[in-house]
Amino acid sequence: METMLCEGLSKKYGRKTALNRINLKLEEGRIIGLVGPNGSGKTTLIKLASRLLVPTEGTIKICGEEPSENTKALVSYLPDRSFLPDWMNCEELMEMYGDFFTDFDRERALGMLDNLHIDLGMPIKKMSKGTVDKVQLILTMSRHARLYLLDEPIAGVDPASRDYILNTIISNYDEQATVLISTHLISDVESVLDEVIFLKEGEIYLHRNSDELREETGKSIDEYFREVFRC
Amino acid sequence: MLGKLVKYDFKAVAKIMVPIYLVLIVLSAVFALLLRMRLDNGIIFTLLSTALSTTMIGSGIGTLFCIASRFNKGLLKNEGYLSFALPVRTSTHILAKLINAVIWSVTEGAALFVSIFLIVVIASSSAELVQMFRELMDFFGLIDKDIILGILNALSIMVTELIASICLIYAGYAVAHLFDRHKTLIMAGFILTVIVLRSTIVSEVLYNNYLDFLDNQFLWYLQSLIPAALYLVLTWYILDRRLNLE
Numbered sequence: 001m002e003t004m005l006c007e008g009l010s011k012k013y014g015r016k017t018a019l020n021r022i023n024l025k026l027e028e029g030r031i032i033g034l035v036g037p038n039g040s041g042k043t044t045l046i047k048l049a050s051r052l053l054v055p056t057e058g059t060i061k062i063c064g065e066e067p068s069e070n071t072k073a074l075v076s077y078l079p080d081r082s083f084l085p086d087w088m089n090c091e092e093l094m095e096m097y098g099d100f101f102t103d104f105d106r107e108r109a110l111g112m113l114d115n116l117h118i119d120l121g122m123p124i125k126k127m128s129k130g131t132v133d134k135v136q137l138i139l140t141m142s143r144h145a146r147l148y149l150l151d152e153p154i155a156g157v158d159p160a161s162r163d164y165i166l167n168t169i170i171s172n173y174d175e176q177a178t179v180l181i182s183t184h185l186i187s188d189v190e191s192v193l194d195e196v197i198f199l200k201e202g203e204i205y206l207h208r209n210s211d212e213l214r215e216e217t218g219k220s221i222d223e224y225f226r227e228v229f230r231c
Numbered sequence: 232m233l234g235k236l237v238k239y240d241f242k243a244v245a246k247i248m249v250p251i252y253l254v255l256i257v258l259s260a261v262f263a264l265l266l267r268m269r270l271d272n273g274i275i276f277t278l279l280s281t282a283l284s285t286t287m288i289g290s291g292i293g294t295l296f297c298i299a300s301r302f303n304k305g306l307l308k309n310e311g312y313l314s315f316a317l318p319v320r321t322s323t324h325i326l327a328k329l330i331n332a333v334i335w336s337v338t339e340g341a342a343l344f345v346s347i348f349l350i351v352v353i354a355s356s357s358a359e360l361v362q363m364f365r366e367l368m369d370f371f372g373l374i375d376k377d378i379i380l381g382i383l384n385a386l387s388i389m390v391t392e393l394i395a396s397i398c399l400i401y402a403g404y405a406v407a408h409l410f411d412r413h414k415t416l417i418m419a420g421f422i423l424t425v426i427v428l429r430s431t432i433v434s435e436v437l438y439n440n441y442l443d444f445l446d447n448q449f450l451w452y453l454q455s456l457i458p459a460a461l462y463l464v465l466t467w468y469i470l471d472r473r474l475n476l477e
Contacts, residue, residue, distance in 0.1 A: 013475070047476075052315050054472055073318035083312035085239075085305075087246055099235045100317045 001064060003028050003147050003178040004049060008058035011044050018044040020202040021058060026178050028146070031170070031192055033210070033221070034182040036199035037229050042182040043080060045199070046149045049180075050077045063146055073101065076145035080152040080182075082132050086125035090118060090135060101143055109142035112168065133157055137165055141172040148179040154188055162188050187222040196221055198228060232319045236327035237334075240305065244297045244335050251290050252342040258283045259346040263353035287343065294339040298332040298397060303404050311476050321471040325401065325463060332397045333390070384448055391455040398462035399425060405469040429458055 004026040011019040019041045026032060034042050047053040048060050051067035062071040084093060090113055097104040113120065116134055124132055137153060150169065154162045162185070170192055173179050183189055190196075196213060198205040205228065206213075210221060217224045262283050265276055306314055306324060314324060355363065399422055407418040433454050 050316055052312070052474060052476060054474075069318045069320050072316060075316070077312075077316045079309075079312040081309055081312070083309050085243065085310055085313070087243060092242075096239060099238075100232070100319070 001028070002026060003063060004180070005061045005064075006045075006058065007060075009045075009048065009055055009060050010057040011041075011048060011053060012056045017202050019048070022202075022204050024197070024204060024207065026147075026180065028176050028178050030194045031173070031179045031181065033186065033189055033193040033196040034180055034199065035184070035186055035196060035221075035225055036205075039201075040199040041202040042199055043151055044202075046077070046151050046180070046182055049147070049149055050075055073103070074146040076101075076140050076143040076148045078136060078140040078148075078150045078153055080155065082124075082129070082136070084124050084132065084136060084139075087123060089123050090120040093124075093135070093139060097139055097142070103144040105142050105144060108172065109138055112138045112142070112172075116164075130157060130161055134161065134164070137168055141168055144174055144177075146177055148173055148177060150179065150181045152183055153181060154183060154185055159188075166192055186225050187220070190221040193221070198225065200229070232317075233323050233327055233330075236317075236319065236324065237330050240301050240327060240331040241334065243301060243305075244331065247297055248290070248293060248335065248338070251286065251293055252338070255283075255286045255290055255342055255346050256349065258286055259349045260353060263350040266350070266354040267356075287346065290339060290342060294335050298335060299400055299404070301331060302328045302401050306470065307404060307408050307476070309476075311474075315474065315476075322467055325466055325470065328401065329394065329397060329463075333394065336393055336397075388448075388451050388455070391452055391459070395455040395459040395462070398459040398466070401466045402462035405466040408469060408475075409473060425458075425462075 002025045004024070006022050006024040008021045008023065009019055010017065010021050018039075022041075022045075034045065036042055044053065048055055049062060049067065051072060060067060063074055065071050088096070094104075094106055094109055097109075098106055113135070116131075116138075118127075118131060118135060124135070127135070133153075137150075140148065140150070148169075153169070154165050157165060166189060169179060169181070181189055181193070190210065193210045195208065196210050197207045213221060213224065219227070258279065262279050265271060265279065270276060304310055305328070315321075351363075352360065402425075403418040403422045406421045407414040410417050437450060437454060
């Protein structure tokens with residue numbers, strides 16, 4: 001069964017169309033890159049899948065169900081900003097994740113936090129931005145979710161941390177799960193992608209297997225992206 | 232899930248308000264001790280009086296700020312990304328915020344009561360306390376069942392009015408969320424408009440048409456609970472169907 005299915009999915013903000021009747025099917029066990037220039041609809045698609053937005057037209061289904069509190073239990077979402085309560089520390093956050101998400105793996109989170117020598121008692125507001133980004137990713141990837149929605153997980157992070165984040169993603173998602181990564185930094189992530197989706201002005205420009213796309217175009221995904229979206 | 236949401240909201244407010252309530256109680260006790268020892272003039276007493284009255288007012292403002300901030304920050308700012316990613320219905324989120332707001336409003340009232348109680352008990356001499364106790368007993372002796380019922384009714388009306396006021400603040404935030412700019416102005420405008428409309432409806436419709444309005448407990452509840460329900464429905468609709476976090 002497909003993890004995510006969109007049929008004629010549209011989202012408008014007033015007169016502006018962010019997504020225009022897109023059809024999309026994401027199979028399980030795949031790491032998929034969602035790429036496109038600013039304003040192409042990447043974040044809107046992810047928010048619709050997380051039910052942070054409601055579609056204007058069409059449908060979106062997660063594991064066969066329209067987004068609801070049931071599908072939120074299956075989706076692990078990493079927004080493109082700091083979203084953790086800044087008065088909490090890692091210990092309290094792990095307790096909170098464990099309280100709300102039955103698929104939260106505390107041991108996995110503890111292992112990753114320990115690897116990075118992150119102080120479990122330090123409040124989020126006292127951490128550097130890079131450390132907060134890592135804590136957010138660790139909490140997101142410590143769930144045994146069916147669908148991981150990662151919105152710009154490596155934006156604003158130094159190159160050394162990017163490698164850590166990508167390794168964390170690859171080594172922590174379950175084989176039956178789907179990972180959707182939205183990013184501008186294609187060259188950094190393209191080696192881990194099974195598939196790639198190009199979004200252009202709210203429409204799907206292409207959705208292809210990464211290796212096939214590289215073979216057909218004779219270019220890396222990053223090079224092909226620059227060619228397609230050249231200003 | 233409701234209990235868990237209330238637990239985390241409660242903790243968030245407790246981190247700010249519990250220290251303020253403790254300061255209030257300590258200041259009240261020291262203030263009362265100075266009164267008892269007749270040290271009620273001089274710079275220290277003046278400073279302490281100012282600090283105590285400021286803490287009393289500040290704790291009220293702080294409680295109101297925390298109630299409003301838990302809703303705005305927890306649901307409509309960056310934390311909203313986490314809140315709305317939890318497997319919880321929107322209505323449960325709103326109810327949790329409301330329960331937390333009522334708990335902290337009552338706690339604020341209790342802290343002020345304890346503060347005043349301490350001042351009275353510590354500052355008074357034993358003879359004055361005995362006299363006060365006797366007068367209180369005489370007063371309670373005069374109280375019959377109707378007066379007790381009247382006090383309970385007044386308290387329950389105050390609680391329903393408190394709930395309606397909190398729901399109006401939530402609706403104000405929700406309405407302002409629909410706009411990209413001037414959110415504070417829009418929220419203030421919405422709340423003021425609703426207050427004026429509600430007062431007009433209460434005076435024109437209820438007061439003029441039901442002569443027994445002031446004595447009618449049911450109408451008192453109704454004039455708080457119907458608006459509260461409308462504010463909640465509006466808040467739910469915006470948060471569930473029109474949410475668009477920045």
